[in-house]
Amino acid sequence: MNKFARNGKMAALPGAILLVVLLMVVPIPAFMLDVFFVLNIVISLAVLMVALNAEKPLDFSSFPTVLLFATLLRLALNVASTRVVLVHGHEGEAAAGHVIEAFGNFLIGGDYVVGIFVFAILMIINLIVITKGAGRVSEVSARFTLDALPGKQMAIDADLNAGLMTPAEAKARRVEVSTEADFYGSMDGSSKFVKGDAVAALLILAINVVGGLILGTVSHKLSLGEAAKTYTLLAIGDALVAQIPALMLSIAAAAIVTRVSSSLDLAGQIGSQFASTRTWAPVAAIMGILAMLPGMPHIVLGTFAAGAGFIAWKLKGAPAKAAAAAAETKAQEEAAAQPAHDESRIDWDEVSDHMQVGLQIGYGLVPLVDERAGAPLMKRITGIRRQLSKDLGFVVPQVRVRDDINLAPYAYRVIVGGVVVGEDQVSPDEMMALDTGQVVGSVEGVPARDPTFGLEALWISRADQDAATAAGYMVVDSGTVIATHLNHLLGQHAAELLGPDETQKLLDQLKESSAALAGALCPQPLTLTTLTQVLRALLAENISIKEFRRIAAALAVAAQRTVDAEELVELIRPELGSLIIQKLCGVHEPLRVMTLEGGLEQILGNAARSDPSHRHVIEPNLARRIIDAMTTAAQPQMERAQPFALVVQPAIRQSMRKLMKTCLPDTPVLSFFEVPDGKPVEVVAVIGAPEALAA
Known part of the structure; x- marks a missing residue:
């Protein structure tokens, strides 16, 4: 049953598109035309309701595609109705179906002149006001969203490196950001569908009127007045039948692109922002004053003044009650979520933070990782991890950055596998001027030494940066000093960063491209532990494992002679000679x-x-x-x-x-x-x- 249901859903959309194409080329009777017109109205209403009830624009991420298909359906109906109107219009107002007849008689009273003006007003509202405004909002939203995309991705990487979100949460957030950019880009293009549809409605109306006059007077021998009344009334009814659903879709598009993300739907969001006594009390006062002026409709104005006053009275004290209720609910939820504290219990989180790489900083360096200050160090750490991962051939673990009150204010410490592998101090308010051996002048500063390469250096003020550069020094800020030192230390201890989990991921990727090679390597004749030891030995000698397929092929041959990790390394190195010397x-x-x-x-x-x-x-x-x-x-x-x-x-x-x-x-x-x-x-x-x- 599930298989048939899934196949049916997969075939529904192609079938609907085929049906739209058939409507354009195959004549259909007036009864079927009525059915499709009503279906078009139902679809437009459903789209409008979904747009109004969405909490944020991405809740209706399929809207651009839905708008395309709805527009195609309406244009196909215009083609079909035009065919019916021009072929059978001389038979009477019911020749094109009861829906067109009803719109021609009930909405405009059977007067085609009135119908022309009503249709013109609807077109002005749709084309000039709603569609043009929605198109402009879509264009600006798409541009701003695409411009903000790199910054949002960097913020996600910074939160991930700082441990503020899990890898799964970061992945979901990246997908959401990418989907948001795609959505607004699609909305920018799909808004042109609405504008094009409005223009097409004008052209189709003109074609129906002109074509009807020609066919009525030439082919069916009607007088010019009779042809004008019959065909124009049918053309106006046809245009109104199509234009009202188009107007609803335009409203839906405008509602989507002007939405601001909120936990409430549109009605709730508007209602919460209008629910204030300070809003309705002035309204009641002004309406009351207008009701007392001579010549004004006192009953109507007085009724509205009384209604606004009643709303203001009911809303008095509502914010305080809502805040108290929200605080009480939050306290209850927190109390329910947190178990009773047991002094005798020790959690694993108190023992280890489960992070392989850590960067501890003194409190004076906290601004370097503060998001409010742009978190410059976090951005550099993200770049370091990305580049190291490309160079080494596996994903370098996250770097947990924490402040430590036991450190000096401007000191930092790098930890790999629980072992301190490097530490030093920087001056966050100054710049480090490195002596690269090409210095031709001198600047004033505090003597220091570069923690990465041991070069002689000076800590200088930021105002002396240009003078130091002119003197031949290479000037870097404190964040760059820490990041460069971290990069050097991670490269030196790359072997300690590779574990069985990373090795298994390398094998999984190899299976996708070379399943036979992966099967011939692990778990037989080599275990995952032995393979990890071999890869760590290569990394310890600065040999990248990004060409894992080549390493695996050499290991598969060498494993026929021995399964000892040290011997395997010596056996495969000749096969990797060109990779080793290319650096x-x-x-x-x-x-x-x-x-x-x-x-x-x-x-x-x-x-x-x-x-x-x-x-x-x-x-x-x-x-x-x-x-x-x-x-x-x-x-x-x-x-x-x-x-x-x-x-x-x-x-x-x-x-x-x-x-x-x-x-x-x-x-x-x-x-x-x-x-x-x-x-x-x-x-x-x-x-x-x-x-x-x-x-």
Whole structure:
């Protein structure tokens, strides 16, 4: 039954459109014309009632489409009635159906001259007043709604980052904002339907009158007076039958576009705003004064004065009673919603906030996240999360921003996984001037150091910003300092942000495009835990996982040999070589590398192969000398801001990576097999020569 009902609903709309088309091309009898005219009036009344009862414009989001179909139905009826009027009009006033006859006789008393004036007045009201005003409101509303769309989306992101709404609520709010923009854009266009329909009514009336006069006098041998009376009366009746529903749709359109969102329908909203003694008491007084003037209709004016006075008396004290009732209802609801407090009970919310990333700030930095001040820091955090998510290949968790009274007023602290990974202080009322090595002048300020890259800097007043820029400093505000530091720390700890849930989402997306590959990878031969460990190991070495399909293909092959996470990482890295080095050099640039001297590399290789625990520990004294040599060799490259990599044998790559993290943590360590064939290589230093490792 449900299936048949659903299929019937799906077929109803195409069937209705087909029926409208048939009305335009297929002759129908006068009886069916009466039925469709009445149906048109019913539909217009229903649309008007829905528009008046909607609490907000989006409650009738289908209105633009409904308006289109209603307009098409009315135009199709105009075509059908025109055919009937011109073909059978000479037979009498009932030839075009009883509805047209009734509108021609009852509403205008059978006088077609009166009918012309009545129709002209209706057209003036509809076309010039209602339709033109509604069209202008639709145009302005559409423009303002589209202009406000980016700001609303940023506000949603800010509330989401601040923890003021859940992801589900944010998603629903984004859908609502998008629907609102689509609705007002559609209303701007659909208002042209109403205007076009009014113009079409004028043209159709003229065609019916002129065509009737020609057919009546030429084809049916009627006198000019008889033809004018018969066909004009039928044409006016036909026009009024169509124009009254059109007027109701115009009113509905105007009511929709002029609505302001409220928890009440239109009647309730208007009634609540007129329910004031201060509104009706002056009305009663003025009407009473008019009733006492000589020559005025005393009974009518006095009746209305008494009615306005009675309304003012009844509304006296109503706001206080309504406020008291609302307060009592709210108190009852809150009391019912909150269970009795148990001092012995400890909730989980008191233990953890369930957020992986947190930013704690002192009370002096609260204006940076205050919505009333524009929340500049929240907007930057949203941009950071979006860009990091694109770079890393998974959605970076939300950043919970909270003030902490235990911190200094201008201090902040970044927490990842419950561990403080960075902290510093900023001056919110000043600007940080960074010394990038190109400073040619000097400015006054408080010496400081950039928390992200350790550059020397100054805290300067905002008035000195232009002078500092001219002197060669790079000037940023405190919000940018915090955001840049947060971005750097999240990138360094990206591996800690990836968990089984994020890995499962990557698999779910892979199933949509490569179901066979996803099935061959997890849960067999690799478990979700092992796959997560592999991805975290890649992230720990600054390898993005956004090319997850390529990583999954390499893992599916490597998993045939082992399911150990560390071994899997080493096996798939050669397949990812081009992804790794693309951050180090351009397509046509050589890869700058440091290598180990052959004898040193052999010593380290023998030690790694003889270590059954695979911990690859390097003798401390040798490790110290290698670190000193690499730091010295890397200094020229770092001064020229030229990225490079250390390339070693596969057997010692892991041990050298652990060693490099202590001195050059951002320098990638590659094995020879990870350098793509045909990639030009420029050796910038060889570590291990006697002079380099001299004690």
